[in-house]
Amino acid sequence: MALENNLRIYRSEDFAQMDKRYRTQLVNSMPGIKALNLVGTRDANGQENLAVFNSIFHVGANQPYLGMVIRPDSVDRHTWQNIQATGSYTLNSVGPEIYRQAHQTSARYEKSQSEFQENGLAAEYRDGVVAPFVGESLIKIGLTLEEFYRVACNGT
Secondary structure, eight states: OEEETTEEEOOHHHHHHSOHHHHHHHHHHTTOOOOOEEEEEEOTTOOEEEEEEOOEEEEEETTEEEEEOOOOTTSOOHHHHHHHHHSEEEEEEOOTTTHHHHHHTTSOOOTTSOHHHHTTOOEEOOTTOSSOEETTOSSEEEEEOOOOOOOTTTOO
16 A cells, blocks of 8 residues: 555555455445445245445446346345346335334344344335235335346355
């Protein structure tokens, strides 16, 4: 790491030397402030799942498309598995009144556990969308999977 004009300048080789938690926080914050969302899904048997995401992005406006990055599936990713099974998911905004519960959905839960129930959030169904919405959320979007791409360099 070089110090030039009181600014920190990181070079590629510096990242490997950083503490893992520090590196993760630094790299996650590089793009700036991102919205926090809860993604609601359920599997083909009706088991509900809720997970916090900050990797939602605009893809296009006409047709309206949103994108989402999902971590590598080297472990069970219930959200991704459910989206593949049903093609349906919801995007729910996180406001100050539910941010603690939203963050807690990132804990490891068994597939048979509902993050809605475990964190005191209401699953809400409407408008023929298969996946559950978050009742407490002010902005709710029902989505259908159109296509996906695997990022080869890291498996996301």
